Amino acid sequence: MTRRWFDAEGFVEVDPAALQASPGNETHLHGFRADLVGPDGAPREAWLHTSPEFALKKLLAAGERQIFALTHVFRNRERTALHAPEFSMLEWYRVGAPLSAVMDDCATLVALAGHVAGAKTFVFRGREASPYEPPERLTVRDAFLRHAGVDLYDSLPPGGAPDVARLAGQARANGIRVAHDDTWSDVFSRILSETVEPKLGIGRPTILHAYPASEAALARLDPADARFAERFELYLCGVELANAFHELTDAAEQRSRFEADMAEQRRIYGVSAPIDEDFLAAVAAMPDACGAALGFDRLVMLAAGCNSVEAVQWTPVFDPEGRA
Secondary structure, X not given: OHHHHHHHOOOEEOOOOOEEOOOOOOOOOOOEEEEEEOOOOOEEEEEEOOOOHXXXXXXXXXXXXXXXXXXXXXXXXXXXXXXXXXXXXXXXXXXXXXXXXHHHHHHHHHHHHHHHHOOOOEEEOOEEEOOOOOOEEEEHHHHHHHHHOOXXXXXXXXXXXXXXXXXXXXXXXXXXXXXXXXXXXXXXXXHHHHHHHHHOOOEOOEEEEEEEHHHOOOEOEEOOEEEEEEEEEEEEOOEEEEEEEEEOOOHHHHHHHHHHHHHHHHHHHOOOOOOOHHHXXXXXXXXXXXXXXXXXXXXXXXXXXXXXXXXXXXXOOOOOOOOO
């Protein structure tokens, strides 16, 4: 049904290669490295993709306008009820469309999953929501005020750098743990994951939008307020389902973000992944576009009433420790 819906919308399905030059450069993204051996017997570094994003954006730069992929992706260091080393991702892009169009796509896909499963509501860990209700659209700032008592404006001065001390002070005042060496992004992420996310998508889906610029990843900054990015995430029953951007097309800015993320990876983990130079060349040639990546196994898990993503996978990745 998902493929039929995209076909009716005029999308072209593509099948990107899983082997790529880079798994991506976001700080907490971990790829699986592979040796690509040529006819000369010499190994060359390759990576299993963590998302089809780089490949699909190269196709946008080559002239495609509405494309989607439903494909397996691979992420290391990830195995929980909501994470698996290999899982299915649904990713799509619309050229010339506003980010609100992708928000509407997300709402339609959630409702479609409910219809296919015959589910009246979705439930996860005691949190319940209707997949058929129109999503609430909530800014990150408003979500932090409502659910954590934290005002992001207090630590995001216009034209200045994020103030980690001010955000940490608000976090501690609300009982949130802060380490002495935490960055602003560390504190932000902890407030989001521990206090805000569990309260999103209750009763109906939540679209959380206007992320701080430090969390922009591959999204454009808001021209009206550069403290925030044109990015949103979709939540249901406290579970993050999708991540979407008004896509950045400034290759120099994207390189700068990648390099900053790589430095942070080396600081935390001691290693970093390479930059895909072909991807940066594609960014510079990309048309104006918006796109989203949706964790398909998570959506199926909610629709089927299961407690983990591996419960809806035909053959989950083996557990080297032999746990059931």
